[in-house]
Amino acid sequence: MDNVIVATRSHTHEAGASEEHAHVALPQHRHHFETEQQQREAGTFGMWLFLLTEIMFFGGLFMSYLLYRNWYHDAFVVASNQLSIKLGAFNTAVLIGSGFFMALGVWAAEVRKKGLLVLFLVLTTLLGLVFLGVKYDEYHEKWEKHHIPGAHFDVSEFVNPHAYGIKEEPLAPDMAQKTQVFFSLYFAMTGMHALHMIIGIVLLGWLTYRAHRGDFSSGYVAPIENFGLYWHFVDIVWLFLFPLLYLINRHPGS
Amino acid sequence: MHDGWKEKTMSEFHDPANVVNPEHADHHIITPKTYILVFATLLAFTGITVGAAFIDLGILNPVVALGIACFKAVIVILFFMHVKYQSKLVKMTVGAGFFTFIVLITMTLTDYVSRAWGLW
Numbered sequence: 001m002d003n004v005i006v007a008t009r010s011h012t013h014e015a016g017a018s019e020e021h022a023h024v025a026l027p028q029h030r031h032h033f034e035t036e037q038q039q040r041e042a043g044t045f046g047m048w049l050f051l052l053t054e055i056m057f058f059g060g061l062f063m064s065y066l067l068y069r070n071w072y073h074d075a076f077v078v079a080s081n082q083l084s085i086k087l088g089a090f091n092t093a094v095l096i097g098s099g100f101f102m103a104l105g106v107w108a109a110e111v112r113k114k115g116l117l118v119l120f121l122v123l124t125t126l127l128g129l130v131f132l133g134v135k136y137d138e139y140h141e142k143w144e145k146h147h148i149p150g151a152h153f154d155v156s157e158f159v160n161p162h163a164y165g166i167k168e169e170p171l172a173p174d175m176a177q178k179t180q181v182f183f184s185l186y187f188a189m190t191g192m193h194a195l196h197m198i199i200g201i202v203l204l205g206w207l208t209y210r211a212h213r214g215d216f217s218s219g220y221v222a223p224i225e226n227f228g229l230y231w232h233f234v235d236i237v238w239l240f241l242f243p244l245l246y247l248i249n250r251h252p253g254s
Numbered sequence: 255m256h257d258g259w260k261e262k263t264m265s266e267f268h269d270p271a272n273v274v275n276p277e278h279a280d281h282h283i284i285t286p287k288t289y290i291l292v293f294a295t296l297l298a299f300t301g302i303t304v305g306a307a308f309i310d311l312g313i314l315n316p317v318v319a320l321g322i323a324c325f326k327a328v329i330v331i332l333f334f335m336h337v338k339y340q341s342k343l344v345k346m347t348v349g350a351g352f353f354t355f356i357v358l359i360t361m362t363l364t365d366y367v368s369r370a371w372g373l374w
Contacts, residue, residue: 044344052351059355063362089304093297100293103284103334110283225336232334236327243319247307250315 028220040222047226051233058237061189065244068181075178078158078168080249082147083186084138088246091134092238098127099235102228109224114217117224121208124231128201135194139187148187149180189241196234203227282339292333299326 033039069076105120146154158176161168171179207227210216216224303322311318332338337348 041341041343044340045347048344048347052347052354055351055355056358059358063359066359067362067366085304085307089300092300096293096296096300099330099334100289103289104286107284107286107289229335232330236330239326239330240323243303243323247303248316248319250307
């Protein structure tokens with residue numbers, strides 16, 4: 001009979017609630033959940049369903065990258081070598097640090113330490129901003145070199161690399177044009193990733209304000225925990241973008 | 255009968271499984287010590303993947319880079335995202351997401367590879 005849903009004796013709602021679920025006392029507990037754990041699991045489940053749609057959203061971009069990299073391999077190699085591994089690796093470390101502080105923030109909310117929670121949320125935000133700052137610098141360099149796809153795109157570094165002191169094999173003009181495909185995907189993927197980070201930083205500001213007000217230091221962790229899931233998901237996207245865009249084309253011909 | 259249904263609010267329908275189900279065991283709090291270990295591992299593997307990019311491994315370069323990225327993603331999911339300590343429902347949901355992504359890749363590539371069969 002364990003799995004049978006039964007209507008309990010008719011009684012007033014308030015009396016029934018305190019009789020059967022005396023352990024649920026938190027004001028954020030919604031009446032349509034029987035226990036706090038059930039409410040929490042439902043929230044986590046819902047957040048993961050949202051993240052699944054995000055996996056498929058970024059998945060389409062990764063799929064395009066995989067396909068075009070195989071089609072225009074030579075163009076992808078030289079275009080990818082335009083990116084700075086140093087900046088990419090630095091940003092990876094910054095983002096891992098940001099995720100680390102976010103994870104500590106969830107812990108601080110669990111153990112109800114308000115001051116630590118606010119501190120960790122602020123550190124998460126700061127490292128997120130550092131990441132975006134470096135990204136801005138990288139985009140700006142592409143802008144100056146006319147490596148943004150479109151009418152002003154400049155292929156001269158790819159058809160005549162030796163004139164620019166670049167140790168690459170020159171590309172035929174038609175293949176050199178395909179470097180625009182790489183940069184389109186580069187801007188689409190890192191741009192969508194950066195947009196997710198900007199949205200995350202806005203949410204972090206709101207969560208920090210509420211954490212400071214004391215909303216999350218009396219056992220109500222769900223908003224912090226579910227935002228943490230989002231923030232870590234954005235980290236994971238970058239963990240794949242970094243090797244795909246910056247690293248795997250290091251060796252022409254491989 | 256219809257009136258009787260209307261009188262009952264949601265919380266008066268009691269499913270014993272919600273209380274006795276072992277899946278709803280006490281919430282596990284991951285300690286900062288675990289997070290520090292995960293953080294150090296992630297940084298170490300970032301270093302390794304950058305180093306590996308400068309060694310010519312031929313066809314294995316992308317394989318190693320993606321293998322390390324997958325490993326890092328898995329420990330982020332298991333520990334930072336607490337999936338290791340979640341219920342089977344959440345674990346299967348996460349698995350279903352990545353499975354669907356693999357279906358996307360496989361079926362799209364099947365199409366593109368077979369379309370020009372023998373011409374490459």
